[in-house]
Amino acid sequence: MTIRQTQKLRDLHARMRRRFDRVWCAQRDERMQCMQDRRFYAVAGAQWEGALGDQFENRPRLEVNKIRKAVNRIVAEYRQNRVEAQFLPATDSPANQSAADSATSLYRAACVAPLASAAKDNAFEEAASGGIGAWRLRPVSVDEDDPGEDEQEIVGEPIYDADVRVFMDDNSLRPDKSDSKWGFIITPYTHEAYEDNWGDNPATWSVERLGTQFEWVTTDTVFVAEYYEIVRERTTLRIWRHLDGTEVRTLDRDRAADPDLERWLRAVGAKMVAEREVKVPAVYKYMANGNEVIEECGRVPGKYIPIIITYGQRSVVDGVERCCGAVRVAKDPQRLKNMLTSKLADIAGGSSVRKPIFTPRQVAGHTELWANDNVQNNPYLLINELIDPVSGQLIVAPVSYLEPATVPQPLGALLELSEFDIKDLLGSTEQAEKVVSNVSEETMGMAQQQIDLQSYGYTSNFQRAERYAALVWLEMSRELYVERGRKMKGSTADGKLQTIELQKRTIDPKSGAAFLAADLPGADLNLEITFGPSSTTRRDSTVRRLTKMLAIVKDPETTAVLEALAMMNLEGEGMSSTRAYFRKRLLALGAVEPTEEERKQMEEARANKPENANDAYLRAAAEGEGAKAVKARADTLLSLARAQESRANAASISANVDRSEVQQLVDLSAQLAAPAAQPQPQGNPPAPQPTPASI
Numbered sequence: 001m002t003i004r005q006t007q008k009l010r011d012l013h014a015r016m017r018r019r020f021d022r023v024w025c026a027q028r029d030e031r032m033q034c035m036q037d038r039r040f041y042a043v044a045g046a047q048w049e050g051a052l053g054d055q056f057e058n059r060p061r062l063e064v065n066k067i068r069k070a071v072n073r074i075v076a077e078y079r080q081n082r083v084e085a086q087f088l089p090a091t092d093s094p095a096n097q098s099a100a101d102s103a104t105s106l107y108r109a110a111c112v113a114p115l116a117s118a119a120k121d122n123a124f125e126e127a128a129s130g131g132i133g134a135w136r137l138r139p140v141s142v143d144e145d146d147p148g149e150d151e152q153e154i155v156g157e158p159i160y161d162a163d164v165r166v167f168m169d170d171n172s173l174r175p176d177k178s179d180s181k182w183g184f185i186i187t188p189y190t191h192e193a194y195e196d197n198w199g200d201n202p203a204t205w206s207v208e209r210l211g212t213q214f215e216w217v218t219t220d221t222v223f224v225a226e227y228y229e230i231v232r233e234r235t236t237l238r239i240w241r242h243l244d245g246t247e248v249r250t251l252d253r254d255r256a257a258d259p260d261l262e263r264w265l266r267a268v269g270a271k272m273v274a275e276r277e278v279k280v281p282a283v284y285k286y287m288a289n290g291n292e293v294i295e296e297c298g299r300v301p302g303k304y305i306p307i308i309i310t311y312g313q314r315s316v317v318d319g320v321e322r323c324c325g326a327v328r329v330a331k332d333p334q335r336l337k338n339m340l341t342s343k344l345a346d347i348a349g350g351s352s353v354r355k356p357i358f359t360p361r362q363v364a365g366h367t368e369l370w371a372n373d374n375v376q377n378n379p380y381l382l383i384n385e386l387i388d389p390v391s392g393q394l395i396v397a398p399v400s401y402l403e404p405a406t407v408p409q410p411l412g413a414l415l416e417l418s419e420f421d422i423k424d425l426l427g428s429t430e431q432a433e434k435v436v437s438n439v440s441e442e443t444m445g446m447a448q449q450q451i452d453l454q455s456y457g458y459t460s461n462f463q464r465a466e467r468y469a470a471l472v473w474l475e476m477s478r479e480l481y482v483e484r485g486r487k488m489k490g491s492t493a494d495g496k497l498q499t500i501e502l503q504k505r506t507i508d509p510k511s512g513a514a515f516l517a518a519d520l521p522g523a524d525l526n527l528e529i530t531f532g533p534s535s536t537t538r539r540d541s542t543v544r545r546l547t548k549m550l551a552i553v554k555d556p557e558t559t560a561v562l563e564a565l566a567m568m569n570l571e572g573e574g575m576s577s578t579r580a581y582f583r584k585r586l587l588a589l590g591a592v593e594p595t596e597e598e599r600k601q602m603e604e605a606r607a608n609k610p611e612n613a614n615d616a617y618l619r620a621a622a623e624g625e626g627a628k629a630v631k632a633r634a635d636t637l638l639s640l641a642r643a644q645e646s647r648a649n650a651a652s653i654s655a656n657v658d659r660s661e662v663q664q665l666v667d668l669s670a671q672l673a674a675p676a677a678q679p680q681p682q683g684n685p686p687a688p689q690p691t692p693a694s695i
Contacts, residue, residue: 021213034163070426085470099523105490116156131323134162216290302475310465333421356398
């Protein structure tokens with residue numbers, strides 16, 4: 001059912017039509033070439049489309065498709081060396097680090113989902129072959145069958161035939177189209193399918209309004225445009241500063257989505273330091289046909305148009321964006337090879353013997369015998385006897401002979417030249433594909449590296465698209481992944497699943513500060529794009545290098561670490577338990593850093609570990625020796641206390657003795673120490689006796 005067409009919607013539809021007509025007219029021829037390139041390598045018989053096929057209307061038309069192998073090689077190189085996005089914290093705060101790890105894990109899980117993985121693979125293949133590919137990101141309900149489900153997740157979806165279905169702002173200059181102000185996805189419907197979806201009969205549309213630049217309605221097809229437009233809306237920006245100096249910015253739509261956001265910021269000590277009116281980009285989506293707008297889809301989360309475009313080879317010539325893939329330059333050599341091969345087949349399919357030419361009367365009645373001779377291989381053939389009316393002689397010989405076709409001399413040279421041109425344009429892989437016994441692994445690797453360089457341009461362009469896709473996902477997630485305590489599925493670098501709890505209240509063990517883990521809306525993140533071998537390829541390379549190192553390492557402990565690392569990186573069915581076992585060994589050796597979960601498990605294991613007999617004996621002996629040392633120390637302290645008590649008693653007795661007794665003791669001591677009296681000479685007075693004072 002179509003919606004009521006207000007003046008605003010009519011103006012929007014007119015603006016949309018003008019924009020699409022302009023970009024369609026500018027890029028129509030280039031986009032049609034891209035589609036023809038994809039048909040040329042992928043659709044049987046497409047290599048004979050056009051004037052060349054008309055020329056070989058009644059002749060063999062063989063296809064020796066050399067281009068498909070080249071495209072498959074480029075696509076295989078991409079799938080073997082995936083492009084990955086990794087979010088990095090802009091600062092070293094624990095909140096940013098946690099948000100970066102969580103965002104990387106969540107985005108990786110979203111990318112490896114079956115639909116998203118197929119979307120990227122299809123976009124790269126269309127870009128490598130035709131020149132342009134695309135996919136899109138879309139928020140969907142976690143449980144679409146539950147109408148009351150509010151939680152949403154971001155999924156990637158393929159856009160097939162992007163060369164004739166995706167058109168972006170023609171004023172956009174960036175290769176990833178991140179500066180586009182509008183964009184289109186054109187989808188064809190049958191008349192019946194369109195009427196089932198929107199309840200409108202295309203036969204009732206106004207032909208005058210449909211225009212002439214693009215044929216929106218044909219006898220069996222109706223085209224519907226998915227139209228995205230960016231507008232700048234006025235809103236209030238508030239800046240909050242935490243105690244550690246980190247800042248959080250909130251907009252009106254953030255506060256509407258989470259009414260408790262600012263109350264929680266105040267609770268954790270954040271202060272509002274600025275508030276001002278700003279204009280922010282908002283993306284709106286509409287569904288429209290050539291006649292009117294048929295649906296208003298509302299605002300799309302984020303600030304970027306969620307259409308991701310990747311190119312094979314891109315350039316801007318005469319102000320027009322031009323792109324191509326690996327097929328474009330090899331089409332003429334491929335046509336030449338097909339033509340020459342078909343010509344040789346036509347020659348080889350003809351008769352290899354001389355054909356006699358008779359008059360009608362000579363073969364009258366025997367025509368079927370001669371016509372089926374190549375099939376039936378008759379032992380003999382018949383002709384009629386014929387008398388020459390002039391000479392009267394019997395004519396039994398053919399009038400003439402038709403010689404078998406011979407291979408023209410230039411044909412072989414042209415065939416060889418076409419083969420050389422195809423190899424030169426698409427790259428020859430013959431040397432890299434040969435397995436020679438006396439060639440080292442390093443030499444073969446260098447040959448393969450030269451082949452990889454031929455497809456690096458396509459992968460490099462895909463890295464730009466992946467960066468834009470990660471930015472679109474991050475801005476969407478800032479608005480959708482805001483439920484505190486919501487648990488989501490993440491993925492580690494080696495493909496293991498993990499659970500991410502959004503905005504979990506956490507204490508930093510180093511600083512003791514409180515923060516929200518996995519807080520994507522409030523995080524300040526940077527983005528890094530990596531390109532390299534897949535996880536399985538990296539593991540195989542690691543095992544080969546570790547095996548080489550084992551031959552030169554002599555230290556037993558280092559050998560044990562290398563052996564455990566090699567076993568932990570082995571791939572194969574049933575190896576998961578073995579890898580887990582050797583990881584535990586490496587943890588015990590201290591060769592790898594444990595995760596938070598592994599650290600908790602190790603602590604619990606140490607706490608619950610039963611004590612064996614030797615440990616019990618040693619512990620008892622240690623406790624006995626400790627008790628003896630304590631007793632000896634106690635005895636020593638007791639002896640010291642008794643000596644101290646004796647000295648104190650002696651001092652007390654001495655203090656209580658009378659001073660007179662002390663004087664008597666002094667006098668007695670003096671007398672005992674004096675020498676016996678000697679006789680004195682007559683006339684001399686006696687010598688003076690010492691007094692106690694002199695003593």
